[in-house]
Amino acid sequence: MADSSNAFATTGRSRRGEPFVWLTAAGLTIGVILTLGLLGLVVVKGLEVFWPDRLEVFEVDQDGATESVAGYLVQDRTRRDLDGATHEEIQVFRGNLELYGEKFLFLDKADIRDTSRPDDLLLVERMEGGHVIGTAARIEFGDGARVGAEDPEFGDRLEALIEENEERRKELKEIEKDQIGRNAKQVKELTLRRRLIEDGVESGSIEAIDAELQELQAEFARLDEERGEIRERLEADRFLVASADGRELGIAGGELLHVFEPNRAGFFARLGETLRRMWSFLSDDPREANTEGGVYPAIFGTVVMTLVMSIFVTPFGVIAAIYLREYAKQGPLVRAVRISVNNLAGVPSIVFGVFGLAFFIYFVGGVVDGWFFPNAEEPVYKSGGILWASLTLALLTVPVVIVATEEALAAVPRGVREAALACGASKWQAIQRVVLPASLPGILTGVILAMARGAGEVAPLMLVGVVKSAPDLPIDAAAPFIHPERQFMHLGFHIYDLGFQSPDSEAAKPMVFATTLLLIFIVVVMNLSAIIIRNRLRKKYATSSF
Amino acid sequence: MTRDDFIAVENFSFFYGEKQALHDIDMAIPERRVTALIGPSGCGKSTLLRNMNRMNDLIEGVRHRGDIRLNGHSLYDPKVEVISLRKRVGMVFQKYNPFAKTVYENVVFSLRVAGRNRKRELDEVVERSLRSAALWDEVKDRLHDSAFGLSGGQQQRLCIARAIANQPEILLMDEPCAALDPTATLKIESLIRELKEQFTIVIVTHNMEQATRCSDRTAFLYMGRLIEYGDTKQVFENPREEETEAYISGRFS
Numbered sequence: 001m002a003d004s005s006n007a008f009a010t011t012g013r014s015r016r017g018e019p020f021v022w023l024t025a026a027g028l029t030i031g032v033i034l035t036l037g038l039l040g041l042v043v044v045k046g047l048e049v050f051w052p053d054r055l056e057v058f059e060v061d062q063d064g065a066t067e068s069v070a071g072y073l074v075q076d077r078t079r080r081d082l083d084g085a086t087h088e089e090i091q092v093f094r095g096n097l098e099l100y101g102e103k104f105l106f107l108d109k110a111d112i113r114d115t116s117r118p119d120d121l122l123l124v125e126r127m128e129g130g131h132v133i134g135t136a137a138r139i140e141f142g143d144g145a146r147v148g149a150e151d152p153e154f155g156d157r158l159e160a161l162i163e164e165n166e167e168r169r170k171e172l173k174e175i176e177k178d179q180i181g182r183n184a185k186q187v188k189e190l191t192l193r194r195r196l197i198e199d200g201v202e203s204g205s206i207e208a209i210d211a212e213l214q215e216l217q218a219e220f221a222r223l224d225e226e227r228g229e230i231r232e233r234l235e236a237d238r239f240l241v242a243s244a245d246g247r248e249l250g251i252a253g254g255e256l257l258h259v260f261e262p263n264r265a266g267f268f269a270r271l272g273e274t275l276r277r278m279w280s281f282l283s284d285d286p287r288e289a290n291t292e293g294g295v296y297p298a299i300f301g302t303v304v305m306t307l308v309m310s311i312f313v314t315p316f317g318v319i320a321a322i323y324l325r326e327y328a329k330q331g332p333l334v335r336a337v338r339i340s341v342n343n344l345a346g347v348p349s350i351v352f353g354v355f356g357l358a359f360f361i362y363f364v365g366g367v368v369d370g371w372f373f374p375n376a377e378e379p380v381y382k383s384g385g386i387l388w389a390s391l392t393l394a395l396l397t398v399p400v401v402i403v404a405t406e407e408a409l410a411a412v413p414r415g416v417r418e419a420a421l422a423c424g425a426s427k428w429q430a431i432q433r434v435v436l437p438a439s440l441p442g443i444l445t446g447v448i449l450a451m452a453r454g455a456g457e458v459a460p461l462m463l464v465g466v467v468k469s470a471p472d473l474p475i476d477a478a479a480p481f482i483h484p485e486r487q488f489m490h491l492g493f494h495i496y497d498l499g500f501q502s503p504d505s506e507a508a509k510p511m512v513f514a515t516t517l518l519l520i521f522i523v524v525v526m527n528l529s530a531i532i533i534r535n536r537l538r539k540k541y542a543t544s545s546f
Numbered sequence: 547m548t549r550d551d552f553i554a555v556e557n558f559s560f561f562y563g564e565k566q567a568l569h570d571i572d573m574a575i576p577e578r579r580v581t582a583l584i585g586p587s588g589c590g591k592s593t594l595l596r597n598m599n600r601m602n603d604l605i606e607g608v609r610h611r612g613d614i615r616l617n618g619h620s621l622y623d624p625k626v627e628v629i630s631l632r633k634r635v636g637m638v639f640q641k642y643n644p645f646a647k648t649v650y651e652n653v654v655f656s657l658r659v660a661g662r663n664r665k666r667e668l669d670e671v672v673e674r675s676l677r678s679a680a681l682w683d684e685v686k687d688r689l690h691d692s693a694f695g696l697s698g699g700q701q702q703r704l705c706i707a708r709a710i711a712n713q714p715e716i717l718l719m720d721e722p723c724a725a726l727d728p729t730a731t732l733k734i735e736s737l738i739r740e741l742k743e744q745f746t747i748v749i750v751t752h753n754m755e756q757a758t759r760c761s762d763r764t765a766f767l768y769m770g771r772l773i774e775y776g777d778t779k780q781v782f783e784n785p786r787e788e789e790t791e792a793y794i795s796g797r798f799s
């Protein structure tokens with residue numbers, strides 16, 4: 001060491017520094033690996049969900065007899081039982097809930113005699129009861145006609161059956177939701193008016209109302225009948241599937257959603273099926289306690305809530321920041337306010353949920369109901385809804401906007417302000433016409449960061465209006481089109497609900513990954529758009545002065 | 547008839563908090579002439595200039611003693627509205643600072659904030675101001691492009707056009723050429739010589755040649771005091787004070 005320090009005086013010191021360099025590098029590496037690992041897992045698992053697996057038939061020894069099990073492989077694992085022996089086993093999804101009572105099954109590899117992949121195995125999606133796996137047997141039509149699987153027309157008939165019933169389901173939905181719903185609403189309103197007239201609060205003719213009510217009742221009877229007919233027709237035809245163990249399972253035509261032959265499909269057919277599944281995931285309503293179907297209402301709820309939140313949070317945060325930075329006399333008070341605002345971002349979000357519940361729902365909602373809906377039977381605004389959720393999140397994210405806006409305002413060069421004032425602008429004119437446009441990129445960054453934060457927040461929402469399943473979207477075709485009081489679904493809550501509240505956690509697992517991937521994707525898209533918009537604006541408003 | 551004490555600085559002192567930046571300045575600035583303020587960095591040139599449109603009011607903790615009169619009226623009269631004062635006094639800064647707007651909107655800014663929005667009037671003002679700023683021919687096809695697309699010299703002339711758009715009586719310029727190259731500087735200097743036909747110009751400069759080339763009167767400030775004030779020719783060729791002599795011969799900066 002002595003001679004080396006003679007020759008190169010710095011060697012010793014830099015060598016002593018080296019472990020720390022390695023330490024920091026290791027820290028970074030671990031962080032990056034963890035992040036990438038998490039993302040990779042979510043991406044792989046989330047996309048895997050949509051890829052159609054091949055169906056297999058396993059011949060299994062069971063108490064001497066051989067049983068056939070058809071399904072697809074879910075996992076391959078080694079289990080250690082109590083006396084230390086290990087078993088290689090696989091988990092198979094075999095569906096056909098009515099026949100077996102459970103959709104999943106573990107098979108000991110030692111018991112498997114044979115595996116095969118028959119081409120004619122079908123994977124059938126239906127409304128309720130989960131997937132059906134088996135071979136096509138026949139279609140039994142309501143009028144007694146039968147078409148066997150060996151019939152050359154069978155494929156076309158099956159397709160026609162699916163399409164027909166899709167139409168019928170749409171019709172049914174339209175009758176139930178729109179027409180019967182409207183009818184019920186009118187009846188409710190008229191009944192209320194009738195009562196008010198009877199009590200002498202309002203004036204009007206009871207006879208006229210009774211006549212109208214009678215008409216509505218007649219209309220309801222007609223609609224009800226129509227509904228019954230459609231339901232009957234949905235039940236009329238049956239598609240019969242033969243399971244691997246030779247039993248038959250009937251699926252009502254109205255239940256049929258989609259039939260796919262995974263073993264016959266080539267690469268492109270499987271790709272097409274993947275895209276179809278993705279689309280149905282994005283655009284369908286959830287079914288079966290959210291474990292099947294899509295997440296469309298949750299996407300809708302997340303996006304609408306986030307947008308409404310930003311509509312509230314932007315003006316509020318920007319105005320507060322302008323006051324803090326431009327008008328308030330900088331002193332201990334303003335400093336205290338600023339520190340409080342920054343710390344607000346650190347308050348656990350559930351606290352905001354409690355506040356939202358107490359203040360927005362119970363207090364404000366109660367007042368609104370008292371003023372505008374004194375006769376409503378159930379609370380309208382005095383219960384969780386998308387408006388209150390958005391306001392609660394706006395409160396939660398307002399510090400982000402305030403801080404970003406303050407920074408953006410502070411970054412506007414003094415020269416620009418002075419130039420505006422020297423032109424005879426008042427302080428407010430200078431802010432409005434020159435300072436704000438110049439700080440727009442910074443403000444926008446803040447807003448979209450707030451949006452990203454809001455879109456990923458779950459805990460407070462559970463108290464102020466998110467539900468696991470909402471029958472109606474907060475914006476729809478029913479007057480008055482925007483329903484700020486409605487409860488809504490949300491992707492973040494959906495993940496929680498699927499993962500931890502679902503009655504069938506095994507079936508929900510793929511949905512958890514797919515939904516997680518979607519939520520991450522939405523948040524990333526929002527952040528990316530933040531960066532792109534900001535860079536654009538920065539170019540546009542780049543100031544050439546210091 | 548032009549007035550010899552169009553801007554009258556009377557026994558004026560100025561303080562940034564405890565720090566006194568100007569000491570009892572007395573000077574009379576003539577109408578429609580160019581008056582140059584010279585002196586080493588930190589001597590108070592900008593401070594004096596920025597008091598002529600009360601730009602220093604924006605800084606916290608400042609106070610003043612004495613008075614500045616504009617055409618006989620005190621700037622510090624409590625009845626004076628700062629905004630209307632600034633409409634009579636245009637200002638051009640050391641670093642060109644156009645707004646993030648089009649060339650057109652930059653020029654008409656002072657009219658817009660005054661609530662004048664008639665298209666015809668604005669069009670006229672834009673052409674007249676840009677012509678006065680010797681910029682019209684260069685930008686007449688780019689009026690609706692961003693001001694940041696112009697070169698540095700053009701941006702500074704745009705700032706001059708913006709400052710004179712609302713026809714002020716006085717034009718204050720704080721080292722308007724400090725950030726420009728020599729060619730752009732020469733353009734601005736000849737512009738200043740033209741503009742004095744219409745405006746009373748006070749210009750702060752670091753550049754002695756610039757002062758000789760374009761000013762009629764020169765004031766030399768040193769450590770917050772007015773050391774010498776007289777015709778430019780006299781101050782440069784025949785300074786009365788030792789410090790002035792030392793400064794203009796470059797013995798200190």
Ligand SMILES: Nc1ncnc2c1ncn2[C@@H]1O[C@H](COP(=O)(O)OP(=O)(O)O)[C@@H](O)[C@H]1O
Pocket residue numbers: 562565567585586587588589590591592593594605
């Ligand atoms: N905003 C300010 N706050 C405190 N002191 C200032 C401020 N602006 C200028 N000063 C001081 O006032 C003196 C004069 O400054 P200035 O007028 O800018 O000089 P010049 O323009 O001649 O270089 C300098 O000593 C400077 O440090």
Ligand SMILES: [Mg+2]
Pocket residue numbers: 591592593
């Ligand atoms: Mg200066």
